[in-house]
Amino acid sequence: MFARLAELNPHPTTELEYSTPFELLIAVMLSAQATDVGVNKATRRLFPVANTPAAILALGEDELKRHISTIGLFNTKAKNVIxxxxxxxxxxxxxxxxxxxxxxxxxxxxxxxxxxxxxTAFGEETIAVDTHIFRVANRTGLAPGANVRVVEDALLKRVPREFRRDAHHWLILHGRYVCVARKPKCPECVIRDLCAYRPKTPP
Known part of the structure; x- marks a missing residue:
């Protein structure tokens, strides 16, 4: 499964735009219940103005809210970022x-x-389970689980060591663009014959 995903995309990474670990941390904090596209639009406005802890504190909470106001829950997120x-x-x-x-x-x-x-910032072999990864892990039979922590632990046991660092990105991208929630694109899926999902969508 991972050999095929790796062949398709040898160097997967996050779709969030960042240039430092701090920018990535802020982008991920802003991404809760928001799309990466929406977060990137906001951080393109924010990061040129303030992209360090000191600069964001100098900006202040009200001004920070103005920069991220297009993102859901921006009031709470601004408070947490500060x-x-x-x-x-x-x-x-x-x-x-x-x-x-x-x-x-x-x-x-x-x-x-x-x-x-x-x-993503430090290269550790961790797997962050979001809604996409949760769906793919359960639907394919790779790492079934009733909650995200169970799925995370199962993935860390089952993903071969050589694929563990990039597994998070392969699975999230697969869930975002191929193994989508409502009508998975089974006919164009490179791992369809390895997948336990029975009601596969027809060509």
Whole structure:
């Protein structure tokens, strides 16, 4: 399965636009219940003005809200971003910590966000399970589970080591563009013969 996905896309990565671990952290925090496209539109306005914890704090919460107002839940997200920036400056010298517990302790950062940052910014073999990965893991039979943590643990056991670093990106892109929720594009799927999903869509 992963050999085929790798052949199709040898160097997968996030569709969020970023240039530093901090920019990625902020982008992922903003992406909850929002599309990557929508987040990228907002960060293209925000990052040229403020792309460090100090710069965002200097911008202030009201001005930050103005820059991200097109994103859902922007009031709560702005509050969390400001609080996170303050902690990063006070405890970590303005740097994003490469530590799960430290990341998850930041306001607005949960396990999924921490996994994305650890994997994408720091190259760790973590798998962040979002709705797309949850669907693909269950539908294909790769790693069935009733909740995201069960699926994450199953994926970490079942994904071969050589594919683990990029597995998150392959699965999310597959779920976003091929194994979509309502009518999966089974006829054009490169892993359809390996998939346990019985009601495959016809050509």
């Amino acid at each position: 609080a996170t920036c303050r902690i990063l400056l006070e405890r970590y010298g303005g740097e994003v910590p490469r530590d799960r517990d430290a990341l998850e302790a930041l306001p607005g950062v949960g396990r999924k966000t921490a996994n994305v940052v650890l994997n």
